[in-house]
Amino acid sequence: MTVSMKTAAVPELRKTICSSAIFQQAMAQEHHYDTTLGRHSVLVYRQALRICKALEKKGIMTDRRCITVASLCHDLGMVGRKDRYKNNLECCIKHPRATLTEAGRLIDDIDPKTEKAILSHMWPLGVRIPTSREGWILAAADKIVSTAGTVHIILHMLPAKQKHAGRHISPLR
Numbered sequence: 001m002t003v004s005m006k007t008a009a010v011p012e013l014r015k016t017i018c019s020s021a022i023f024q025q026a027m028a029q030e031h032h033y034d035t036t037l038g039r040h041s042v043l044v045y046r047q048a049l050r051i052c053k054a055l056e057k058k059g060i061m062t063d064r065r066c067i068t069v070a071s072l073c074h075d076l077g078m079v080g081r082k083d084r085y086k087n088n089l090e091c092c093i094k095h096p097r098a099t100l101t102e103a104g105r106l107i108d109d110i111d112p113k114t115e116k117a118i119l120s121h122m123w124p125l126g127v128r129i130p131t132s133r134e135g136w137i138l139a140a141a142d143k144i145v146s147t148a149g150t151v152h153i154i155l156h157m158l159p160a161k162q163k164h165a166g167r168h169i170s171p172l173r
């Protein structure tokens with residue numbers, strides 16, 4: 001089932017994406033060692049909404065349709081990454097373009113701003129620079145969520161490392 005980006009309300013766009021078969025696959029695919037691709041996408045969506053709300057409090061309006069489609073779909077091109085790409089570098093470079101194909105199967109008439117936001121979401125790891133407010137919000141939200149996940153992993157590794165280090169500084173006891 002597809003919906004039109006021009007006419008569908010945000011809840012309908014959200015429901016169409018999250019109930020799709022590819023999003024369900026994303027919910028089951030491991031991502032960044034401690035989460036799934038689908039969960040990551042939902043967290044990026046929520047983070048992007050937080051940024052939108054903060055901007056709106058300052059009178060800066062954002063396009064919620066664009067944010068919804070771009071953030072929930074931004075990594076769908078990574079679903080089945082082991083079969084799609086030879087290695088992580090190829091995945092990093094090519095998945096934004098593959099995402100457009102996958103998103104186009106769910107949403108009709110995705111507007112150019114949303115397409116560009118998806119294509120530039122890897123910035124600065126990717127060469128495409130965001131060209132809209134929503135594109136910058138998506139790129140920032142993706143980095144915030146990914147960095148928070150990495151910090152979470154490191155913090156969970158620290159106690160074991162500290163225990164190990166403790167054994168080397170204990171001879172004074």
Ligand SMILES: [Fe+2]
Binds near residue numbers: 074095121
């Ligand atoms: Fe990505």
Ligand SMILES: [Fe+2]
Binds near residue numbers: 040044
């Ligand atoms: Fe991402």
